[in-house]
Amino acid sequence: MAQFIPKVLILGDLNQLQHDFPTRFKIVGQLEIRDSKFFVDNKEIANVRKLNFDYILCTERKVYEQNVMLFVTSGIPFGQLMMQHQFRQYVLNIGFTAYDLSLKIFELLSQMKSGSILDLDGYFLRAGMIYRSDFNPNLKIDCVTSNHVEPIFHNLYSEIFSNFDEVKLRHYDLILLTAERSVEDWQNIFNWALKFADDILAFIHCDSPILKFFKSNLQSHFKIEWARTIRGEFMRIKILRGSTAKIFTTTHNKFQLPKLPTGYQLIQGGKKISKIDLGILSDDTGDNVSELNWQINEYTAIYWTWKNAPKTEYIGFAHYRRFFAIPDSPATDRSNDFVSIGKNSEHIMKIEEGIDLLRDCDILVGIPTSNYTAFEYDPREFEESDQNSYFSGSRIYRRWFEKLHPDYLESLNHVESNNLMITNSMFFTRWSLFAEYCDWIFSFLIPAAREHATNDRTMSYKGELAFMCWILHNRLRVKFLPILLNRNDMHESFGAENFRRLDRIFT
Numbered sequence: 015m016a017q018f019i020p021k022v023l024i025l026g027d028l029n030q031l032q033h034d035f036p037t038r039f040k041i042v043g044q045l046e047i048r049d050s051k052f053f054v055d056n057k058e059i060a061n062v063r064k065l066n067f068d069y070i071l072c073t074e075r076k077v078y079e080q081n082v083m084l085f086v087t088s089g090i091p092f093g094q095l096m097m098q099h100q101f102r103q104y105v106l107n108i109g110f111t112a113y114d115l116s117l118k119i120f121e122l123l124s125q126m127k128s129g130s131i132l133d134l135d136g137y138f139l140r141a142g143m144i145y146r147s148d149f150n151p152n153l154k155i156d157c158v159t160s161n162h163v164e165p166i167f168h169n170l171y172s173e174i175f176s177n178f179d180e181v182k183l184r185h186y187d188l189i190l191l192t193a194e195r196s197v198e199d200w201q202n203i204f205n206w207a208l209k210f211a212d213d214i215l216a217f218i219h220c221d222s223p224i225l226k227f228f229k230s231n232l233q234s235h236f237k238i239e240w241a242r243t244i245r246g247e248f249m250r251i252k253i254l255r256g257s258t259a260k261i262f263t264t265t266h267n268k269f270q271l272p273k274l275p276t277g278y279q280l281i282q283g284g285k286k287i288s289k290i291d292l293g294i295l296s297d298d299t300g301d302n303v304s305e306l307n308w309q310i311n312e313y314t315a316i317y318w319t320w321k322n323a324p325k326t327e328y329i330g331f332a333h334y335r336r337f338f339a340i341p342d343s344p345a346t347d348r349s350n351d352f353v354s355i356g357k358n359s360e361h362i363m364k365i366e367e368g369i370d371l372l373r374d375c376d377i378l379v380g381i382p383t384s385n386y387t388a389f390e391y392d393p394r395e396f397e398e399s400d401q402n403s404y405f406s407g408s409r410i411y412r413r414w415f416e417k418l419h420p421d422y423l424e425s426l427n428h429v430e431s432n433n434l435m436i437t438n439s440m441f442f443t444r445w446s447l448f449a450e451y452c453d454w455i456f457s458f459l460i461p462a463a464r465e466h467a468t469n470d471r472t473m474s475y476k477g478e479l480a481f482m483c484w485i486l487h488n489r490l491r492v493k494f495l496p497i498l499l500n501r502n503d504m505h506e507s508f509g510a511e512n513f514r515r516l517d518r519i520f521t
Contacts, residue, residue, distance in 0.1 A: 021066065023054065025081070025095075026073035035098060042067050047081050052088075063089050068219075070095045118241065118248060119190070122215060128152035129187030130374065132211070133171070134178070134203070137192040139163065143170055154374070156181065175489075183450055183488040184210065185376050191216035197227050207253070209446035214251040222246075258326040259365045261442065264315040265334035266307070268292065272359035272500060278332070283307050283315040303460055308469040310459060312439035313477055317460075320452040328369055330378070330442030338363040338378065338440065338495045340371070362498060368442045375491040377443040382434045382482065382494075407472030410465050414458040415480070425487035429479060436482045438497070439474075447490075455480055 019038065023045040043054040043065070052062045059065065070090065072078040078097055085095050123131070128150065133139070136159035157163075157171045158178055167174070175181045189211045191203065207214050218225045228238070228249060237252040263274065264283045267290055271280075282288070284307025285296035297318035298304040307314045316331060332338065339361045371378055416423060429435065443451075455477060463473040485492060 020068040022101075023065070023067045023070045024073065025070050026077045028073065030073035031098065036102065039071075045070060047084065050084060068094075069101065071101050072097055119215075122241065122248060122250065123153070123188075124150070126150065126153060126188065128373075130154045130156070130185075131188045131190060132181065132184075132186040133157045133190045135191060135193040136161070137190060138170055139167055143167075156184075156186075180489055182206065182210070183376070183447060183490060185372075185444060185447070186211045188213040188215055194219065194222065195224065197223055200224050200227070212253055212255070214249070214253075216249045216251075217246055218249055219246040256327050257369065259328035259330070259369060260323070260326045261330035261332055261365060261368075262315060262319055262323075263332045263334060263337075264312045264439075265292070266290075269334045269500070271334060272337075272362065274337075275362055275364040277365040280334075281315045281318070283312055306460065306463050309463040309466065309471070309473045310477060311471060311474040313456075313459065313474065316439065316452065317456055320449065320456075325445050327445060328365070328372070328442065329445050329448045330365075330368060331440055333438055333440060335500045336380075336438050336440060337498045337500065338368070338380070338442065339498045340367050341493075341495060359498075363442075363495065371493055371495075372442070372444065375493040376447060377441055377485065377490055378493050378495055379436045379441050379485075380438060380495060380497045382436045403468050403470050404472050407462075407466045407468065407470065408476065411458075411462045411473060411476045414462040414465075418458045419454070422483055422487050426480070426483045429483045429486065434482075435479045436485070437478050439478065439481075440497070441481075451481075451484060454484060 019040050021042045022039045023043050024041055025045045025047075028041075028044070045062075046053045046056075052059045054062075054065065070085070072081075072095065075097060078095070082095065119137070129152075131153060133155060136157050138155070139157055139159055139161075154172045155170065156173045156175065157167075158175045158181060160176055163174050189203075189207050191214065195203070204214070218228075225247065237254055239250040239252075241248040241250070259277055261278045262281045263271075263278050264281055266283050266288065280292075280294045282290075282292045282294055282296040284304055285291070285298040286302070286304035287307060296304070297307075297315045299322065300318070301321040302314070302318050303310070304314050304318070312331065312333065319329070319331075330338075340363050368378060415426065459473060459477050459480070462476075466473060
């Protein structure tokens, strides 16, 4: 990360600087005041504001108090004239932001009524803020810092991450950037923010090459606003996104479906190996793995969508027998999170409802269940031939997983030990997160399925288990939704024990 070196005019006796005062600044002149006139290095200056400096550092309080009003009337902003302790705290410790930049940040952030903010450079932490009375209480602020954080700062931050990798797949309404960066570093952050943020608020110093770069590279799909402040500008980049969305509903045979909301799209899975042509969109065109449908089930439709479907801002997957309902829907209650649709088809989640639910989370999924992998720890549940196939497939899956993603093993072991998983390959999220997930899971699921080469559902089960592993590892914010069943004789339901087990895993 680039380091800003402030240019300083010294007012007072240079020998009065504290003996341990940091030297990470450049002295560009000795400032004197005689009869209310400014002199730099014994040369009279008619307009001190035109000099190339960042701050005036006053070494003695008496000199500061005698001249502060002269500076104000001469047009020098209050935050540009500092005593030693102010300069150390607000310039050298915080970065390159001036004393009163916090006021400008508060002003800009106060326009947000709700949402999530990522303080990527730990600005408020370094500025010594310990409470958030200046912010709307509905704002959720997270922080990234490698430094030790005292518990008192949790009054300000909702979550504190030790490094960027812990947060890089989360979505935020606004990213706050206050550290000096090279053009290359800025481009990397910017490319990430294009996927996982709606707005960027950044302070850019007037001498920074970033200022020139962005003013000469404005693009049509960004709305950029500039706000002048001391020795720099705040840049507010609003990423102009659409609200396009699609929920693919996977089926492999003829089935009586309820009336689906606008934006739901039927897709036939396993078309390449099926004797049935449903006359709908299918997973056997373009780049596809339709032939693996016996082994990975709905994942062939998910793969096809990732590789071939037009990108939308939001993307989701439902099942011809299962659909999301919104929380607190009249069709559901917490004692039974799988409910037959019957006359409740109007309670199937509408796309606009899903988008609204994503305002304060990263992904929507169904309530986890232990139905599929409970037998893993009790081989007596298998017939002998099935048992051999399942455990053979499990070993192949594990070997590919360990080879390609060893950093995820701790999360996988955690999920397996709790014997709870998110089933049915159903979710609703932003396309950017969906693409990251697909790139990860298909890297090992497809080669494992091809090596296993057995027409059982082992790899589909393992894929569902890996889904929750991926969510846990990337610390995604999850919202669990009840599921409506398109079949009256389904009997899946959950009681209080499942919710206690959820608490053990996701907390």
